Amino acid sequence: MRNVWAAAFRVTVPVLIGYLAIGVAFGLMLEAIGYNFIWAFFMSLTIYAGSGQYLGVSLLDLGAALSEAALLTLILNFRHIVYGLSMLEKFQTITGWRKFYMIFSLTDETYALLTSVRTPQGMRPADFYFAIALLDQSYWIIGSVLGSVAGALLRFDTTGVDFAMTALFVVIAVGQWKENKRHLPAILGGCCTFLSLSLLGPDNFLIPALGAIVVLLLGLRGRLEDPAAAPVQTVKEEQP
Numbered sequence: 001m002r003n004v005w006a007a008a009f010r011v012t013v014p015v016l017i018g019y020l021a022i023g024v025a026f027g028l029m030l031e032a033i034g035y036n037f038i039w040a041f042f043m044s045l046t047i048y049a050g051s052g053q054y055l056g057v058s059l060l061d062l063g064a065a066l067s068e069a070a071l072l073t074l075i076l077n078f079r080h081i082v083y084g085l086s087m088l089e090k091f092q093t094i095t096g097w098r099k100f101y102m103i104f105s106l107t108d109e110t111y112a113l114l115t116s117v118r119t120p121q122g123m124r125p126a127d128f129y130f131a132i133a134l135l136d137q138s139y140w141i142i143g144s145v146l147g148s149v150a151g152a153l154l155r156f157d158t159t160g161v162d163f164a165m166t167a168l169f170v171v172i173a174v175g176q177w178k179e180n181k182r183h184l185p186a187i188l189g190g191c192c193t194f195l196s197l198s199l200l201g202p203d204n205f206l207i208p209a210l211g212a213i214v215v216l217l218l219g220l221r222g223r224l225e226d227p228a229a230a231p232v233q234t235v236k237e238e239q240p
Contacts, residue, residue, distance in 0.1 A: 007120050008131035015109045016139045023143020024150065026053055031151030033061045040148040044141040050107060051076055053144075078210045082217065083111045090114065094126045105133040107140075188216050 027040045043053055052073050059069045083106055094102055106114075110133050117132070119125045177186060196209035 003120075004123050004127045004131050005135075007123065008128060008135055011113060011117050012132055012135045012139070015113065015136050018109065019136065019139035020143040020146070022050060023140050024147030026050070026057070027144045027147020027149070028151040029054070029057045029147075030060075030144075031148045033057060035060065035148075036152060037145050037148035040144040041141060044137075044144040048105060048107065048137055048140065049073070049077060050140070075206055078207055080106065082210070082214055085214070085218070087111070087114065090125075090129070093124075094129065098126065098130050102129065102133055105137050107136065110136045184220070185217060188220075189213050192216065 023044070026044075027037070030040050030043070031037070043056065047053055047056070055072060055076055056069070059072070064072075084103070087106065091099060091102060113132055113136075114129055117128075119128045177183065192212040193205070193209045196205040196212065199205075200208060
């Protein structure tokens with residue numbers, strides 16, 4: 001089991017660096033509106049949605065209604081429908097409570113890792129995936145708490161720190177583009193988003209764009225999957 005965590009740590013180092021940075025930024029923003037590290041800890045433990053938590057800071061600051069917060073969070077995280085559909089087969093090897101945790105912890109960065117890494121030989125995929133997901137969330141929690149504590153001890157202007165989330169998304173997107181030979185999903189996503197933005201405007205484009213992406217990816221699933229890309233260095237799930 002120790003080897004599983006060591007292997008998972010190695011592949012999650014980029015997420016560690018990114019999550020500490022954007023987690024600290026979130027903690028700073030939360031502290032700036034009057035919520036201490038305890039709030040940062042429990043928000044990151046129970047909500048665990050980077051962009052959603054950034055949005056949550058603004059909603060808390062404005063005193064938004066619960067219904068408004070729920071609707072905006074749903075719109076913001078609608079992309080997770082795409083993530084979930086693409087992980088159905090991979091999550092078949094995961095059972096019990098860990099499967100529910102894996103669904104809960106499927107952030108953008110964890111999704112990027114799970115779709116690109118290969119399980120080291122001699123390890124069960126379910127154990128490896130779970131270790132990746134749990135480590136990623138621990139990085140986010142640590143960063144959030146550190147940022148909140150730093151914000152309480154060192155008072156300074158937090159304007160612009162929320163750009164850290166955008167910067168991390170760009171880095172992930174560039175990395176995925178370089179590592180994957182098939183760029184059609186990214187091109188489809190960009191075209192759908194641009195078309196929806198042009199037709200509907202910045203206030204109404206997101207859900208139609210994501211809906212179109214889901215339909216296109218499902219329709220082209222057979223063509224997008226690479227039959228030659230057989231998994232390597234994996235072992236079958238052992239029966240208890």
